[in-house]
Amino acid sequence: MEMDDSHGTMVNKSEENDFEKKGTSDPVVYQLVRVEGDGTLVPATEDDVLQFEHFLHNEKVDLPPIEDADHVEEFFNNDCMLLKKPDLEDGSSKLETVEAHTQKLGANLEDNASTETTKSTVLNDSCCAEKYKADACSRSVCDTSTDPSVSGVNSSMPDFSILRGEVCLDDLTIRELQEAFRATFGRQTNVKDKIWLKRRITMGLTNSYDVPSSGCVVKDYKIVGKDAKNDMSDMDERAKTGLRATSVVIYPGNEGDSPSSSYYQSEDQEDSSKRVPIHNDEPQGNLLGEQCTDKRTRKPTKRYIEELSDIETHDSTVKNSSPAKRPAHDELLMNPRVAPFNETGSLGTIYPTRKDTFGGFSVHVPYVSRMRRGRPRKDFISFADKGPSVEPKGIQPSVEMILVKDGDKGNHLRKVPEVPLKVSSENEHAEAVDSKGVRNLQAKVCSAVSKPKIKHGLTRKHHRAWTLSEVVKLVDGVARYGAGKWSEIRKLSFASYSYRTSVDLKDKWRNLIRATQTQLPAQKDGACPRKTNPSIIPIPPSILLRVKELHELQSQGGGFTAPVKFSGQDGKVLQGKGSGFL
DNA sequence: GTTAGGG
DNA sequence: CCCTAAC
Numbered sequence: 001m002e003m004d005d006s007h008g009t010m011v012n013k014s015e016e017n018d019f020e021k022k023g024t025s026d027p028v029v030y031q032l033v034r035v036e037g038d039g040t041l042v043p044a045t046e047d048d049v050l051q052f053e054h055f056l057h058n059e060k061v062d063l064p065p066i067e068d069a070d071h072v073e074e075f076f077n078n079d080c081m082l083l084k085k086p087d088l089e090d091g092s093s094k095l096e097t098v099e100a101h102t103q104k105l106g107a108n109l110e111d112n113a114s115t116e117t118t119k120s121t122v123l124n125d126s127c128c129a130e131k132y133k134a135d136a137c138s139r140s141v142c143d144t145s146t147d148p149s150v151s152g153v154n155s156s157m158p159d160f161s162i163l164r165g166e167v168c169l170d171d172l173t174i175r176e177l178q179e180a181f182r183a184t185f186g187r188q189t190n191v192k193d194k195i196w197l198k199r200r201i202t203m204g205l206t207n208s209y210d211v212p213s214s215g216c217v218v219k220d221y222k223i224v225g226k227d228a229k230n231d232m233s234d235m236d237e238r239a240k241t242g243l244r245a246t247s248v249v250i251y252p253g254n255e256g257d258s259p260s261s262s263y264y265q266s267e268d269q270e271d272s273s274k275r276v277p278i279h280n281d282e283p284q285g286n287l288l289g290e291q292c293t294d295k296r297t298r299k300p301t302k303r304y305i306e307e308l309s310d311i312e313t314h315d316s317t318v319k320n321s322s323p324a325k326r327p328a329h330d331e332l333l334m335n336p337r338v339a340p341f342n343e344t345g346s347l348g349t350i351y352p353t354r355k356d357t358f359g360g361f362s363v364h365v366p367y368v369s370r371m372r373r374g375r376p377r378k379d380f381i382s383f384a385d386k387g388p389s390v391e392p393k394g395i396q397p398s399v400e401m402i403l404v405k406d407g408d409k410g411n412h413l414r415k416v417p418e419v420p421l422k423v424s425s426e427n428e429h430a431e432a433v434d435s436k437g438v439r440n441l442q443a444k445v446c447s448a449v450s451k452p453k454i455k456h457g458l459t460r461k462h463h464r465a466w467t468l469s470e471v472v473k474l475v476d477g478v479a480r481y482g483a484g485k486w487s488e489i490r491k492l493s494f495a496s497y498s499y500r501t502s503v504d505l506k507d508k509w510r511n512l513i514r515a516t517q518t519q520l521p522a523q524k525d526g527a528c529p530r531k532t533n534p535s536i537i538p539i540p541p542s543i544l545l546r547v548k549e550l551h552e553l554q555s556q557g558g559g560f561t562a563p564v565k566f567s568g569q570d571g572k573v574l575q576g577k578g579s580g581f582l
Numbered sequence: 583g584t585t586a587g588g589g
Numbered sequence: 590c591c592c593t594a595a596c
Contacts, residue, residue, distance in 0.1 A: 460590070460591075461590060461591085463590075484584095484585070484586085485585095486584075486585070487583080487584060487585085502583095502584065502585080503584085503585080503586095503590085503591090504590080506584095506585070506586075506587095507590070507591095510586090510587085583596100584595100584596080585594100585595085585596075586593100586594090586595085586596100587592100587593090587594090588591100588592085588593090588594105589590100589591080589592080589593105
């Protein structure tokens with residue numbers, strides 16, 4: 001199965017094929033999540049994913065290699081939410097299992113839930129609690145055991161008969177449960193925790209996370225037992241049943257705020273967090289129930305919409321996580337769904353898209369990595385009051401703006417970038433407006449398009465790559481008027497480039513200076529000037545040399561004024577090269 | 583309003 | 590590019 005985040009939709013297509021091909025493919029989809037210091041769950045970052053790539057890869061290629069048995073089991077034991085802790089020393093942002101995370105959340109749940117919902121259904125299983133705890137806490141305890149029945153994983157076929165007929169999961173032995181697990185998920189497990197096994201099997205058969213820990217009866221591969229609930233939307237109902245049961249039963253006397261109590265809550269973590277994207281794709285056609293179609297949790301969005309993060313984490317006490325990896329809105333955590341595949345184009349080209357919640361809107365965005373690197377936008381429009389909308393199948397507004405290569409002069413309108421619901425457009429409106437006009441236009445568009453209040457009508461300027469001609473004009477302007485006369489240069493040399501502000505010129509000049517300090521020496525050494533990014537047109541060395549000269553002259557000369565330094569040679573170079581690049 | 587600098 | 594202090 002495909003574990004790559006960028007293929008969030010694999011479950012529908014390739015996975016089945018893989019399964020059929022290999023027979024042992026794991027139909028469970030794992031989600032990598034990150035637990036921030038404040039306990040918030042966020043989708044794993046790309047970096048996180050990379051760290052586990054080998055994991056996922058291993059699993060994909062061949063199931064549980066012996067060497068990795070520990071880790072694989074860790075995945076399983078934790079309902080596939082594995083995670084690793086990259087650097088514990090800083091203690092800031094750590095990765096851990098969802099189980100552990102849910103522990104933290106458990107206390108809250110306990111507070112909110114009524115304690116009289118205590119059930120005794122789990123009592124007979126409480127003996128497994130210790131085992132479970134042991135499993136969860138110290139890996140390698142059980143996975144090193146060599147139970148003959150659990151060793152020949154890849155070769156033999158699962159015994160599907162274990163679930164045939166009417167079977168009460170409670171009556172099964174651990175081994176039988178393991179077999180049932182295997183029949184359900186198509187893979188082996190070494191877990192000996194009955195509760196866990198039963199829950200996992202039940203979840204697998206119902207394709208739901210919301211299952212009781214015991215009392216389930218399987219009949220013909222389907223859960224017919226009592227508490228097999230499928231309605232995830234019924235929160236109240238869920239809070240009263242299996243979820244409560246486990247944690248309260250263990251410590252019947254206390255009110256549920258004991259750490260241990262909340263610990264065992266972890267067993268039902270899916271209930272509370274619902275972030276466990278166990279996706280039981282059906283390998284055998286009839287093994288898994290299909291009654292829970294809309295329960296499937298898709299892989300999380302890979303990118304962060306940091307603009308939403310503050311909504312969720314403004315009050316968290318532990319604020320040592322990197323701002324760039326702040327947790328997204330909970331809604332975003334839970335709901336990002338991957339639309340199976342969207343067909344576009346006359347050729348039937350299929351592009352994966354995912355449905356994402358962007359500022360409260362349901363939108364489809366290309367399933368690509370688009371993690372923002374900079375700090376969070378401050379002026380992002382808050383759509384917090386706008387609930388998730390019904391996804392429009394036909395209209396799929398994209399927040400992506402397609403960058404249009406700057407032709408040349410004029411005809412540039414600073415777009416209103418990243419306004420939600422703004423349909424992507426490739427056509428630049430042929431209208432030049434000055435900076436102020438742009439602001440106004442932005443405000444207008446925003447107010448027209450989106451009802452929610454916009455903070456200040458400020459949106460990020462549409463990124464425009466600097467063209468060579470612009471660079472040449474800038475260099476020319478600096479040579480003519482001097483560095484620092486940005487306003488002047490803008491007025492006189494960039495009259496037709498209305499979208500270039502004096503600040504832009506200044507920034508670009510600064511970047512050019514930097515470029516001369518980095519690129520030029522490298523080129524002299526014959527080294528490859530930067531990692532050649534074909535999409536970025538390198539600035540010709542001649543221009544860089546001019547920049548360097550101008551910079552040195554004007555910096556050392558101190559009070560550089562006007563055209564004094566405009567040497568004939570430079571002028572010639574500029575003219576020649578400039579016209580050539582235009 | 584501009585400019586310089588940090589982010 | 591954004592933001593902001595300092596002119």
